[in-house]
Amino acid sequence: MSDRRRGYFDEEKETMSKERREAYQRERLSEILQYGYHHSKAIRSAFEKVGLKPEAIRELKDLEKLPVTKKADLVNAQKEGPPFGGFGVISEEGVRRIYVSPGPVYEPGEWDYEDRRWAQALFSCGIRSGDIVLNTFNYHLTPLALMLDESLRMMKATVVPVGPGNISMQINLMRQLRATAYIGTPSFLMAIIEAAEGMHLDPKRDFHLRATFVGAEMFPESLRQKLESKLDLLVRQGYGTVDVGCLGYECPEKKGMHIPEDVIVEIVDTETGKELEMGATGEIVATNFSKVFPMLRFATGDLSYLISEPCACGRTSMRLGRIMGRTDQVTKVWGIFIHPWQVDEIMVKFPAIANYQVVVTRKDYRDEMAIYVELKEEIADKMVMKRRLEKEVQETLKVTAEVVFTVKGGIPDRAKKIDDRRIWE
Numbered sequence: 001m002s003d004r005r006r007g008y009f010d011e012e013k014e015t016m017s018k019e020r021r022e023a024y025q026r027e028r029l030s031e032i033l034q035y036g037y038h039h040s041k042a043i044r045s046a047f048e049k050v051g052l053k054p055e056a057i058r059e060l061k062d063l064e065k066l067p068v069t070k071k072a073d074l075v076n077a078q079k080e081g082p083p084f085g086g087f088g089v090i091s092e093e094g095v096r097r098i099y100v101s102p103g104p105v106y107e108p109g110e111w112d113y114e115d116r117r118w119a120q121a122l123f124s125c126g127i128r129s130g131d132i133v134l135n136t137f138n139y140h141l142t143p144l145a146l147m148l149d150e151s152l153r154m155m156k157a158t159v160v161p162v163g164p165g166n167i168s169m170q171i172n173l174m175r176q177l178r179a180t181a182y183i184g185t186p187s188f189l190m191a192i193i194e195a196a197e198g199m200h201l202d203p204k205r206d207f208h209l210r211a212t213f214v215g216a217e218m219f220p221e222s223l224r225q226k227l228e229s230k231l232d233l234l235v236r237q238g239y240g241t242v243d244v245g246c247l248g249y250e251c252p253e254k255k256g257m258h259i260p261e262d263v264i265v266e267i268v269d270t271e272t273g274k275e276l277e278m279g280a281t282g283e284i285v286a287t288n289f290s291k292v293f294p295m296l297r298f299a300t301g302d303l304s305y306l307i308s309e310p311c312a313c314g315r316t317s318m319r320l321g322r323i324m325g326r327t328d329q330v331t332k333v334w335g336i337f338i339h340p341w342q343v344d345e346i347m348v349k350f351p352a353i354a355n356y357q358v359v360v361t362r363k364d365y366r367d368e369m370a371i372y373v374e375l376k377e378e379i380a381d382k383m384v385m386k387r388r389l390e391k392e393v394q395e396t397l398k399v400t401a402e403v404v405f406t407v408k409g410g411i412p413d414r415a416k417k418i419d420d421r422r423i424w425e
């Protein structure tokens, strides 16, 4: 079996120099903008909104002259003009599939799937030709499972189209087919492992997994560590959305997610849609090169940042850092934006804290912010901790908050991290 930690799915592309990559993307961008302007109603209207023609976009950074496409724009346009709302480009041969994703968003699927981004991602995460892969993503309506299925075909790997659910069947298939790779959410992989352990199986000994590819949900480091130790394997993730496809994938180095060559990813200011400086946290916006469902500056609603330092794996692309949260979880208190990830970063400095919740209220036309804190166990001097935490919040968020200790279990399990209880008349 080949070395799963080395090699590339597309060496020439993945190891291009910065200059070559920029030239390649410039060329592909101008090609898709011309194409989109002439074939996609949605892209033409984006240009018309700002009074520009495709020729005005010469450099990658010129993209910010064009408006951002929000998910709501897509959903509304499709409501008005079903099924694709001017976003789909339908050739004479028609479409092979119509996918339906929550929103709802209707998406045309091409006859020949040629997008290689997910295949690059699967390879980078350790999947190789000859693998027997359990694809546990949902094949029903949404495109991800089928995109990955097509990508496994490009890689000459065998797919078991099992879909999610039915854990005892998953365990049987793992064992009877001697599946060598898993594709699915990290939480479902954990559920399979726990169920196997409940049957007195040892996943290390009784499964035959050699590689895993996870995605489609937040992937905390603590869960990764658990999965890796239970399987004695690297567990790596890919990131993307159903609307724009793959936007990043990890490599064995685990230092961010490499951005594939065939998509342009920007990190922008959520308010203005303008690009932020290197390393700053903002919204992930993507422009893909699809001829069937081209997306121009699609705003994903996810927050992350770019990493430009070289990676030891040899891939030369920029990387996305971890996904910090969603733009719609942002709250404005006293005119200052507060994201859940900013509060997270404060809380990790206090290991005694088990759980917390920020509650924003309004009294006499003034915002009030309280942070409810649950401790792992009682500590001797709570007042000292309260003052330290309040100082830290003031310095980091520039907002005054009162820290209130609650009893264990006082914060419900699935409570929102920032609960905005203000009522606006």
Ligand SMILES: [Zn+2]
Pocket: 250, 251, 252, 253, 254, 258, 311, 312, 313, 314, 315
């Ligand atoms: Zn790398």
